[in-house]
Every structure is written in structure tokens, then in C-alpha cells.
Amino acid sequence: MTGTTGTTGSTDTDTAGSGSGTAGTAGTAGAEALRARALDALVAARDRTLRLTSCVADDDLTAQHSPLMSPLVWDLAHIGNQEEQWLWRAVAGRDALRPEIDSLYDAFEHPRAERPSLPLLPPGEARAYAADVRLRILDVLERAPLEGRPLLDAGFVFGMVAQHEQQHDETMLITHQLRKGPPVLSAxxxxxxxxxxxxxxxxxxxxxxxxxxxxxxxxxxxxxxxxxxxxxxxxxxxxxxxxxxxxxxxxxxxxxxxxxxxxxxxxxxxxxxxxxxxxxxxxxxxxxxxxxxxxxxxxxxxxxxxxxxxxxxxxxxxxxxxxxxxxxxxxxxxxxxxxxxxxxxxxxxxxxxxxxxxxxxxxxxxxxxxxxxxxxxxxxxxxxxxxxxxxxxxxxxxxxxxxxxxxxxxxxxxxxxxxxxxxxxxxxxxxxxxxxxxxxxxxxxxxxxxxxxxxxxxxxxx
The missing domain is CATH 3.90.1580.10 (paralog of FGE (formylglycine-generating enzyme))
Structure with a gap:
């Protein structure tokens, strides 16, 4: 994954799969069930992302709390960028929204220790970018066929993106654990x-x-x-x-x-x-x-x-x-x-x-x-x-x-x-x-x- 990983191998990579017990589309009813499952997964992931990034001030979002981890603002924009690349471009076939930032949020191109020195999107712009991509993706999910291509079969690509975001949420939670200062999370x-x-x-x-x-x-x-x-x-x-x-x-x-x-x-x-x-x-x-x-x-x-x-x-x-x-x-x-x-x-x-x-x-x-x-x-x-x-x-x-x-x-x-x-x-x-x-x-x-x-x-x- 974790890279996880993010926290681990599986969570530090830029795509991932996710689990589902639903098999195939099985006609209109099956396709709608898959859409509902994918939507629930995407919404749950974004809700968690927003909780993890709204509980601290902007200077905490841009700080690197450990050289082992990215600044939280990098994870936030990276999530939006991956969603844009896989769902807006690869699935919907649309032109890139922000092609100039692709390399900034490529986990293979920039090790975590180097990311604070990059010209990253500031917190407000990163939030707006991720929100804009998500609004477009909801329309893509409503219209996309869930079969006929390996990425689309059984809604795989939507589950992949939801899992990717959840993996980075785990990564951000690790950053919160490494962060100094008073507690900002509770459960x-x-x-x-x-x-x-x-x-x-x-x-x-x-x-x-x-x-x-x-x-x-x-x-x-x-x-x-x-x-x-x-x-x-x-x-x-x-x-x-x-x-x-x-x-x-x-x-x-x-x-x-x-x-x-x-x-x-x-x-x-x-x-x-x-x-x-x-x-x-x-x-x-x-x-x-x-x-x-x-x-x-x-x-x-x-x-x-x-x-x-x-x-x-x-x-x-x-x-x-x-x-x-x-x-x-x-x-x-x-x-x-x-x-x-x-x-x-x-x-x-x-x-x-x-x-x-x-x-x-x-x-x-x-x-x-x-x-x-x-x-x-x-x-x-x-x-x-x-x-x-x-x-x-x-x-x-x-x-x-x-x-x-x-x-x-x-x-x-x-x-x-x-x-x-x-x-x-x-x-x-x-x-x-x-x-x-x-x-x-x-x-x-x-x-x-x-x-x-x-x-x-x-x-x-x-």
C-alpha cells in the first residue's frame, strides 16, 4: 500500500485497487448497485480527507512534520490529481485540467523529503482543485459504462481511486501522529x-x-x-x-x-x-x-x-x-x-x-x-x-x-x-x-x- 502507504509500499504508490463483494454488472440493476457502491466509497474517502486537512491551520498543512512524510497539502492535491488523471482523462477522455502540476504530484518523481521545496499549490488552491475535480467526476460516474474495458469492468477504476484516497488518508493520519503540538483529532x-x-x-x-x-x-x-x-x-x-x-x-x-x-x-x-x-x-x-x-x-x-x-x-x-x-x-x-x-x-x-x-x-x-x-x-x-x-x-x-x-x-x-x-x-x-x-x-x-x-x-x- 501502504505502500501504504503513503504509510507503506502500497500507500505511497499512485494507484490502487479496492475490495468489493459485487461481481459483474448483471444488467441495469447490477450497474446501478455498482454506481451506488462506488459513490459511497468516493464520498466516504473525501469526507475523511477533509476531516484530516481541516483540523489544522494552513501552516500545519504546508509544514513537513517528518522527512519520512509529505506535507499534508501535498497529499491533498495529489489525491485530486490522481482522480483527474484516472477518471477525468482516462475514463471520460477529457483534456487535462492542470497538466502543469502532474510532475509535482508524481510520487515516483519526487521523494517525500524533497516535496516541501516544490512549488506546491497553496492550501486554498489545493482544496479548490480537489473539489472541482470531484464535481466533474460525479458526472463521469453517473454516465460511464461499467463494463467493456478492464478499467471499467465492475467499476474497478472508481474503486481504485477511492482506495487510493483512503490509503493517503492513512498516510495523513501517520503524519498527524508524527506532528508535534496539542491534539487536534478525537474519537x-x-x-x-x-x-x-x-x-x-x-x-x-x-x-x-x-x-x-x-x-x-x-x-x-x-x-x-x-x-x-x-x-x-x-x-x-x-x-x-x-x-x-x-x-x-x-x-x-x-x-x-x-x-x-x-x-x-x-x-x-x-x-x-x-x-x-x-x-x-x-x-x-x-x-x-x-x-x-x-x-x-x-x-x-x-x-x-x-x-x-x-x-x-x-x-x-x-x-x-x-x-x-x-x-x-x-x-x-x-x-x-x-x-x-x-x-x-x-x-x-x-x-x-x-x-x-x-x-x-x-x-x-x-x-x-x-x-x-x-x-x-x-x-x-x-x-x-x-x-x-x-x-x-x-x-x-x-x-x-x-x-x-x-x-x-x-x-x-x-x-x-x-x-x-x-x-x-x-x-x-x-x-x-x-x-x-x-x-x-x-x-x-x-x-x-x-x-x-x-x-x-x-x-x-x-
Whole structure:
């Protein structure tokens, strides 16, 4: 995506797909249902964008709060520019509205650290530009056929644009977390779910399962095609690793013991003096964290957040375990042993609801470990969707039969050992950009993203 990414690989790219359970247009009624779904997705994304950019003054919008992130005003105009390029130009076939700004908002042409020095549109002009494009696009959506071209089939391009905006909303939320100053965002805490004691881990049976998808209408190219993958039996944590569990690693000298660390990770923590998750600090006898401008005690029951792949890997080694592979994670999330099929989501094929997962910035942090029992997988694994992105052991690589779409810069240029795969989404991810097959990726050093992890072990070690 995240680039996410934005926050991660998937959210820093300039196009993306999105999830939908609707298959095909199925005549006029189906086409109208797709239009309604696309409209809802576009409106929800824009509402969130406006919330994230209207809560601060213009000088905050133009400031770069971290060299890892763009100024918020860049994201705002970039969202409008991508919408113009894909929907106004590519779909409607109309002339460019602002061709002179295309290069300014090309994420591949200008690294984030350089973007504040560009002649960006000022906040008022960026807002007006994005609003003007959106008004034109609503007419395009009403008139465009939703079949006959790969970009239009099942409304893919509209879902792609909505997901792109939501991914940049997650990116902007990360910028808000990095921003200094008093809090400007608020949300209720996640609901408390009590369902009794849970087992520490779940056994996932060995054997083949279907990984990826070939029939999810708004899925990204890197999620395709569906293919059979044989996975030996393994155990996986029932819930993500918590702050309390991670604190034990810190207290045991985990950051000072070279045995647990990948060599590159050890070099990172030594060079930068890292001794705890990002935003944690020690105050006397307790750990505190900063969260969207608020300093508070680290809650032991929440999944740990803001750790790099290297930190997750070191913890797993310290605990005598390992990170799950991407295939293991997806099998734990989707495989139904009663039917042998792979579900869209852990709970089934229905779109995510508030009872299933912590998504969409409804809350400004993860829920306590063990929450959302209605979102559990058939095997009983909790919180696989939402709350925190989960690092896996796997490099970001194409599936067998991969075909780049709509262009190779979305996924193909990121394939390789440099990027690690994250799965599951976080509290900052919208449901339109999250499903059981969704793949995110980022550099293993990244800590500002809303990432945690869970651990696994091979069943053959029993």
C-alpha cells in the first residue's frame, strides 16, 4: 500500500485497487448497485480527507512534520490529481485540467523529503482543485459504462481511486501522529469485548488452500491470481503480541542482546539508539507513549504498535518463535476447514462491519487483544483484520501468473527482498482497502506505520 502507504509500499504508490463483494454488472440493476457502491466509497474517502486537512491551520498543512512524510497539502492535491488523471482523462477522455502540476504530484518523481521545496499549490488552491475535480467526476460516474474495458469492468477504476484516497488518508493520519503540538483529532475508544480466556495459540492444519483471488472485482494486481499453496501445519498466536508481552522483551534486555537480531536490524538499533517502540519513553518506573498529541501510560492489553520488521523478528526469536510467512497468515485468516474453501474475510464473505474489526479511523488506536470475537476466523484466531498491520516473514514477491495492472509501477517495481509483506490492515485502514487477500509492503526499518505483529511456530516441533 501502504505502500501504504503513503504509510507503506502500497500507500505511497499512485494507484490502487479496492475490495468489493459485487461481481459483474448483471444488467441495469447490477450497474446501478455498482454506481451506488462506488459513490459511497468516493464520498466516504473525501469526507475523511477533509476531516484530516481541516483540523489544522494552513501552516500545519504546508509544514513537513517528518522527512519520512509529505506535507499534508501535498497529499491533498495529489489525491485530486490522481482522480483527474484516472477518471477525468482516462475514463471520460477529457483534456487535462492542470497538466502543469502532474510532475509535482508524481510520487515516483519526487521523494517525500524533497516535496516541501516544490512549488506546491497553496492550501486554498489545493482544496479548490480537489473539489472541482470531484464535481466533474460525479458526472463521469453517473454516465460511464461499467463494463467493456478492464478499467471499467465492475467499476474497478472508481474503486481504485477511492482506495487510493483512503490509503493517503492513512498516510495523513501517520503524519498527524508524527506532528508535534496539542491534539487536534478525537474519537471514542474501541469497544471492550469480554469473551473469557483465550488459548495462547491456534493450530492451523497442514495441507493446500487457495491463496489470493481471481474474482474479487476491485482486487489489486498483486493479489492475483488465485492459486493453490501447500502449507505445513503450524501454530499461530490467537491475538497480536501485546504491549505487556513486548515490555517483557524490553525488560529482559532484548534491545541489548545481539543474539536476537538480524544483522541489519542490530546495526539500525545501535546506530539510532533504539531501545523501545517508536513514541515510547521511560518516566521513572513506567513507560509512557505519545498518541496523536496525548501522552499516556502504555496500555498493556493493546497490541504493540510502531515496531519495525527487525523489532518484530527479534521479539519472535527471543520468545522461541518466528514471524508467520505470508501464506501462513492468509491461511489462518481465510481457510475454513469445514468446507475447504477460502473466505473473503476471517468471519466470512460479508463486508466488514463494526462488530467484525477495528477499521476506518472509528477509533484512534487498536482495541485490546482478544476483541471482536465476531471477526474471528473459523479456527478462532482474533483480530486478523484491523487494529494493527502485521509484519510477516515474507518478501514482497509476485504470485505465479502475475500480470501487472493497470501499470507496472503499482506493484511490480517493488517486488524483491527489499520489502517485507504486512497483512491485515490497521485501525487507520478503511474497509474498502482491506480484505483477507490484501497485501501491503514496506521496508523492514519502518516504524512510523501502524504496524505490529503476531508470532508462529511449526507444528513439527511439537
Amino acid at each position: 471514542p475508544p474501541p469497544p471492550v469485548h469480554r469473551s473469557g480466556p483465550l488459548p495462547a495459540e491456534v493450530l492451523v492444519p497442514g495441507g493446500p488452500f487457495t491463496m489470493g483471488t481471481s474474482d474479487e472485482p476491485w482486487a489489486l494486481d498483486n493479489e492475483r491470481p488465485a492459486h493453490r499453496r501447500d502449507v505445513p501445519a503450524f501454530h499461530i498466536d490467537t491475538v497480536p503480541v501485546t504491549n505487556g508481552a513486548y515490555r517483557a522483551f524490553v525488560a529482559d534486555g532484548g534491545y541489548t542482546d545481539r543474539r536476537w537480531w538480524h544483522p541489519e536490524g542490530w546495526a539500525q538499533i545501535r546506530e539510532h539508539g533504539i531501545g523501545a517502540p517508536l513514541f515510547w519513553r521511560r518516566d521513572g518506573g513506567q513507560w509512557l507513549r505519545r498518541r496523536f498529541g496525548v501522552t499516556e501510560p502504555v496500555p498493556e492489553e493493546e497490541p504493540v504498535l510502531h515496531v519495525s520488521w527487525y523489532e518484530a523478528d527479534a521479539y519472535a526469536r527471543w520468545a522461541g518463535r518466528r514471524l508467520p510467512t505470508e501464506a501462513e497468515w492468509e491461511k489462518a485468516a481465510r481457510y475454513d476447514p469445514a468446507t475447504g474453501r477460502s473466505r473473503r474475510h476471517p468471519w466470512g464473505d460479508a463486508d466488514p462491519g463494526p462488530e467484525h474489526a477495528n477499521l476506518g479511523q472509528r477509533h484512534l488506536g487498536p482495541a485490546a487483544a482478544g476483541s471482536y470475537p465476531e471477526g474471528a476466523s473459523p479456527l478462532g484466531v482474533r483480530q486478523l483484520i484491523g487494529d494493527v498491520w502485521e509484519w510477516t516473514a515474507s518478501d514482497f514477491l509476485p504470485y505465479p501468473g502475475f500480470t501487472a495492472f493497470p501499470y507496472k509501477e503499482y506493484s511490480e517495481v517493488f517486488f524483491g527482498p527489499e520489502h517485507k509483506v504486512l497483512r491485515g490492515g490497521s485501525f487507520a485502514v478503511d474497509a474498502v482497502a482491506c480484505r483477507g487477500t490484501f497485501r501491503n509492503w514496506d521496508l523492514p526499518v519502518r516504524r512510523q506505520i501502524f504496524a505490529g505483529f503476531r508470532t508462529a511456530r511449526s507444528a513439527e516441533l511439537d
